[in-house]
Amino acid sequence: MAGGHMKYRHLSRSSSHRQALLRNLVTSLFKHESISTTWHKAKEAQRLAEKLVTLGKKNTEATRRRATQIFFEPNELVPKLFGPIRERYANRPGGYTRVLRIEPMKEDQAESAILELVDGPKDMRFAMTAKTLAHYGSRKFFAPGIARSVKQVTQFRENGIQELQSLISRMRVVDRLDKDRILAGPRKVYPEEKMKRDMHYFEEVDEGVRPNKLAPGRPRRRPRAMLTGREQKGKQDVVVEGRKEGSPSQKRQETA
Incomplete structure (x- = not known):
């Protein structure tokens, strides 16, 4: 409806792509019981996960068929949903999942979160x-x-x-x-030094000094435009003489 409030997050995807994404997240959630993703994806997948647990608590033939349609791995996860998970949340009125914010996992600093099943091993x-x-x-x-x-x-x-x-x-x-254990330092989100090496940036040198010096022992070749007139003439003479001596047409004439 034009001008209406958005009922859900579109996640910058088409309808079919969005449904496939949420089904994939929910399948991983019930398989591992804890996943890490972006904050907005976690909040949308949480809604579908809550509905799946409600279907598992009803435990009817219709709810089993509906859960089979949602999971990408129904043979493995449908028995788990209608078995251990249904028994775990039998006396719980709601709130079967939890979303916890964590530090950004991607270099674009996107808001990240952990989506997990409560009262589980993780x-x-x-x-x-x-x-x-x-x-x-x-x-x-x-x-x-x-x-x-x-x-x-x-x-x-x-x-x-x-x-x-x-x-x-x-x-x-x-x-x-582990009282004397030294923890590792914080992980760098933007490894600048590695980016400079990969992008082949010029080295930082003093003014008036040529950067990226050649390794010792390697002759430096000058372009043809930088050669002097005498050097260009000598180079042409060598090439022409070599062509006359080793040209295939000259050899055929001599053999004939």
């Missing part, structure tokens, strides 16, 4: 909460924000408190072993 917020509690040590009281995060990640997770405590203990052991 739940990022669950791991971040456990890491925060591992650094706190054995304290009896925590800040209200940490207590709220603990409730969010364990409320609908089966044996959530026990899994959180075991993960905290493992992280404390790892921190104790």
